[in-house]
Amino acid sequence: MSLYFTKEHEWIRVEGDTATVGISQHAQGALGDIVFAEAPEPGKTLNKGQEAAVVESVKAASDVYAPVSGEVVEANPAIADDPSIINSDPEGEGWFFKLRLADQGELEGLMDEPAYRAWCETL
C-alpha cells in the first residue's frame, strides 16, 4: 500500500490497482466546516485532473479533482449523509471515492507523505 498527495491537497491510497481518494487534513482545515459533499457515481470514467467531486463548507464551494485517471468503482455514502466526517477524519472515514487505476505510471509525478507534509508547512 502506498500513499500519495497532490498539490491540490487530495490524497490517494493505492492498493493493487485500486486507489482511494480524499482530501487532506490541510485541505479540510482550510475549508472549515463542511456542509455538503458529492462523490462521483460508480461507473464514471475520470481523466487525471478532471473535476471529480464537490465539497462545500459554510464559506465556499470547491472541486475535488481526479489525481489519476480511472473508473470510479465506489463512492463513500457516509460523506453525503454526514459531511462533517470529512472535517473529523479527512484521511480515513472521510474518503470520497475509489478508482480502478487506468495507468500506474500517473502515480509517478505525485508527492509522497513526507514531501507533502513538508510542503504544507511552507504554505
Place this chain on the structure above:
Amino acid sequence: MADVADTPLATLPLDTWHRARGARMVPFAGYLMPVQYEGIMAEHLWTRQSAGLFDVSHMGQLVVSGPDADAALETLLPGDLKGLKDGRLRYSLLLNEAGGIVDDLMATRQGETFYVVVNGATKHGDIEQLRSRLPQGTVVDYLESQALLALQGPRAAEVLEPLAPGVSELTFMQGGRFTIAGVDAWISRSGYTGEDGFEISVPASVVEQVADALLASEFVKPIGLGARDSLRLEAGLPLYGHDLDEQTTPVMADLGFAISKRRRAEGGFAGAERIMSELENGPVQKRVGFVVEGRQPVREGARIFDGEGNEVGRVTSGGFSPSLQKPIGMGYVAAALAQPGGALTLEQRGKLFTATVTPTSFVPHRYHRKGA
C-alpha cells in the same frame, strides 16, 4: 465599490488581539479582518445560544451636525429623523437621485446632531456624498479614531450590565452614554444578528481593555466575519454590495419599513418620485428569502427561474444555515413570484435546484423591544 485591489490593507486597532486568539485574518472592506477563530459553525451557534463579541471597527462612524441636521438628512434618507427622539436609532438608507440605495445605515439622534454608522466598504464614498449633497451648513465628521464592538446573543445583557451599569434598561434601537471598564462609551441596543445585543463605540486607543473585559465572561467568545454573515443571513438582514446596490430601491429590497409614514405622505427625499410610485404600484422585482431542497448551498450569482424556465432574477446571498441545518438564501425575483410558498428553480454551475420562497427572516428575531 470603494475598494481598489491594490489599496494597502488597513489593520484594525485589535489586530494583534485577534491574532493572539487564533483568528484567521482576511481582507475585507479595505481591512485585514478576523473571518473565524474556532470555526464558523461553532461561532454562529455560540452567538445564538450565549453571546458573541464582534469587532466591527471597519464600519464608518460619522457625526452629522449643523442647523437642522434632521431636515438636512431627510433630503437624502427616507426615514423620519425630525420625529426621532433623543437617543433613539433608526435603520435608514442613503439614496441616490433615482431612488437607488447608496448605502444602508443606522442614524441615532444625539440632541441636535446625528451619530450615523455606515458600512466599512462604502464609508469613504458615503462621506463624500454626504458632504457634497447635504444642504450647505451641514457638517459631516468622520470619527476615525473610534472603534466599534458588538456583543450579540441572548446572554449579552447579563454580561454587559455589570460592566456598564444601566445598559439593560435600554430597549431595542435605543442608545446612551455609559462607562464600560472605565472607558466612556456610546452603547446602543442594536446589531446585525437578529439576536438581542449591543453595539459599543469606544476610542480605539482603549478598545483592548473593553474587549478583554467582555471576553473575561465565560459566556462570551470572539466571533468572526464568517459567522457574522451567516447570522445576518438567517435573520434576513441584507448585506450592502450583495443584496443592496445603487440599482436597488428600498421597495424592491422589501425595506418599505424604512420609509416612514410622514415621509410617504410628504416625499421630499432623493428618488421620492420613483419610490412613491413603486409603493403605490409595486416594484418590478422584489427581494425574497428561499430555502433550497437538499443540502448543497446555492450562493450569490446563481440564476433564478420560474416554473416555465424564464429567468426571473438572481441569488444575492446564499449559504448553509447552521441553525436550520439546510441551505438558505435571498435574491430578487419578479414581483409576481415573491409570494411565500412559491416554487423557484435555481441554477448554479449547470446544476438545477428546487427552492421555496419564504419570508426573509429564517429564524425569529429576539430583539429586546419595549414592553417585552
